[in-house]
Amino acid sequence: MLTRALDREIRSSGAYLAEVIYGANDGIVTTFAVVAGVAGAALDPGIVVILGVANLLADGFSMGMSNYLSRRSDLAYQEAVGEETEIDAKPPSKTAVVTFLAFVVTGWTPLFPYLLSVQPVFEFSILATAIAFFVVGASRTFVTRHGWLRSGSEMLAIGMLAAGVAYSAGAFLSGVA
Numbered sequence: 047m048l049t050r051a052l053d054r055e056i057r058s059s060g061a062y063l064a065e066v067i068y069g070a071n072d073g074i075v076t077t078f079a080v081v082a083g084v085a086g087a088a089l090d091p092g093i094v095v096i097l098g099v100a101n102l103l104a105d106g107f108s109m110g111m112s113n114y115l116s117r118r119s120d121l122a123y124q125e126a127v128g129e130e131t132e133i134d135a136k137p138p139s140k141t142a143v144v145t146f147l148a149f150v151v152t153g154w155t156p157l158f159p160y161l162l163s164v165q166p167v168f169e170f171s172i173l174a175t176a177i178a179f180f181v182v183g184a185s186r187t188f189v190t191r192h193g194w195l196r197s198g199s200e201m202l203a204i205g206m207l208a209a210g211v212a213y214s215a216g217a218f219l220s221g222v223a
Contacts, residue, residue, distance in 0.1 A: 060189030061136060062144045067201075069109055069148030070182045075205055076105050078156040078175045079212035085168045086216025091160060098157045102150055110146030114138045152178055172209075179205035 080097045084090075117138035124131050155178040159170035183201025184194040 062141065063186065063189050065113060065141050065144040066148045067182065067186060068113075069106075069145040070152040071179075071201065071205060072109055073102070073106065073149035073151070073153030074155055074175060074178050074182070075208045075212075077101055077153040078171070078205075078209045081156045081160070081168070081171050081175075082209050082213035083216035083219075085171075086213040086218075087220035089220075091167055094160045095157060098160070102153045102157075106146050106149040106153065109149050110142040113145040114142035117141050152182060175209060176202060176206060 077098050080101050081094050084094045084097065115138075117136070121131060121135065121138070156171045156175045158174055159167045164170045179202040180198040184198030186192065186197045186201075187194040190197070
């Protein structure tokens with residue numbers, strides 16, 4: 047009886063897990079891409095805040111709306127082929143809002159050192175970004191029952207790989223321009 051109740055609770059609390067993880071990961075990655083690209087290109091750190099905030103709002107909105115359109119398309123497809131959708135299917139408007147909020151809330155992390163003017167700013171941004179990746183990844187364990195160390199490390203490794211790509215692109219392009 048207790049196991050069934052726990053299973054139901056995990057299912058309901060994890061209903062929007064995909065949107066949270068997708069939005070959070072992309073928010074951290076794309077904002078850090080701006081930070082790393084500017085640092086790699088050796089541009090003025092003030093540019094990070096301008097580009098970072100513009101990225102948070104524009105890309106966060108884009109992610110939310112893309113999620114909305116994707117979910118609407120999936121539901122329309124299911125209807126067109128005669129598949130039944132679950133009665134409590136996630137509404138596209140809610141998945142869009144969850145994705146947008148996850149993106150914006152976590153996407154601020156790489157910018158905090160720039161907003162607080164802590165030195166060395168880029169190194170603190172790397173640290174904040176790494177911590178955010180790990181914490182978001184590890185938090186998946188609240189609804190997945192997977193190990194927190196493995197879940198956090200997986201997201202940290204993938205996220206920092208993406209960050210390294212962004213830094214390398216900035217460093218390469220700084221030599222071109």
